[in-house]
């Protein structure tokens with residue numbers, strides 16, 4: 010075997026090992042600061058402030074028939090988050106959009122992915138700089154990464170089972186702390202809540218220090234009582250979820266009364282239905298909260314109606 014062949018063979022083996030150890034890098038498009046790079050070796054500097062301090066923002070868009078839903082709204086929210094984080098973004102909304110759409114196209118051009126729906130995440134960090142909080146450390150050009158891979162939404166079978174959530178002791182961040190309205194990359198509080206939920210639960214719901222329910226770790230929460238849809242108001246300190254917004258609009262359109270009011274966790278225990286919303290899971294039933302079974306453990310009729318209406322409206326929103 011020639012030396013070059015040995016090198017090529019070794020490299021191919023190494024690549025295969027990396028892919029088998031890290032299956033999540035397969036069929037993934039990574040763009041770093043506008044350059045597409047090999048997902049297996051993609052890296053960011055250890056001095057990046059997102060890594061050092063959780064000093065980053067992000068958005069996740071998903072596609073329907075290959076087209077990203079609510080792209081403008083995602084980018085508007087990214088720019089709102091940047092304002093809250095006092096971060097000066099390096100690119101325009103149009104440029105981020107162009108690059109996200111190009112990476113979705115590149116993903117669908119991968120072998121076997123032409124019909125796959127895409128999960129497209131943009132992460133913006135304050136950039137790489139000297140460790141510390143001095144202005145000379147903080148005023149670095151922002152960096153961005155776009156990561157696109159196959160969307161993995163929950164199955165129809167999971168929909169029938171619904172999610173089981175625990176209301177944890179940990180509080181949602183106060184808006185005067187790391188404001189939940191800002192979609193920052195700092196999810197340690199939410200992750201700790203998720204870990205607290207523990208075995209037997211899919212995820213966690215968080216109250217604020219006043220004992221009012223806010224939202225889940227990565228989703229908004231709703232309940233239905235006597236035909237009225239209720240969810241926490243934005244000023245309690247939650248993310249202005251795009252699916253939450255769309256669901257509230259749809260409910261109004263379907264003449265289902267909605268209320269955005271503060272409520273304690275016990276309202277969920279007594280609810281006729283509970284459901285969650287997020288970009289990836291759309292409108293999804295919750296069938297257990299703490300030890301209480303909701304809607305006899307099945308998706309409720311209003312949850313199903315809103316879920317179907319959401320899917321039906323997608324084409325209009327994409328147009």
Ligand SMILES: Cc1ncc(COP(=O)(O)O)c(C=O)c1O
Nearest residue numbers: 227228229248250251252287288
């Ligand atoms: C804390 C939090 N709330 C709500 C949501 C749902 O927002 P959207 O519907 O825009 O995905 C998310 C999504 O990541 C989230 O992280």
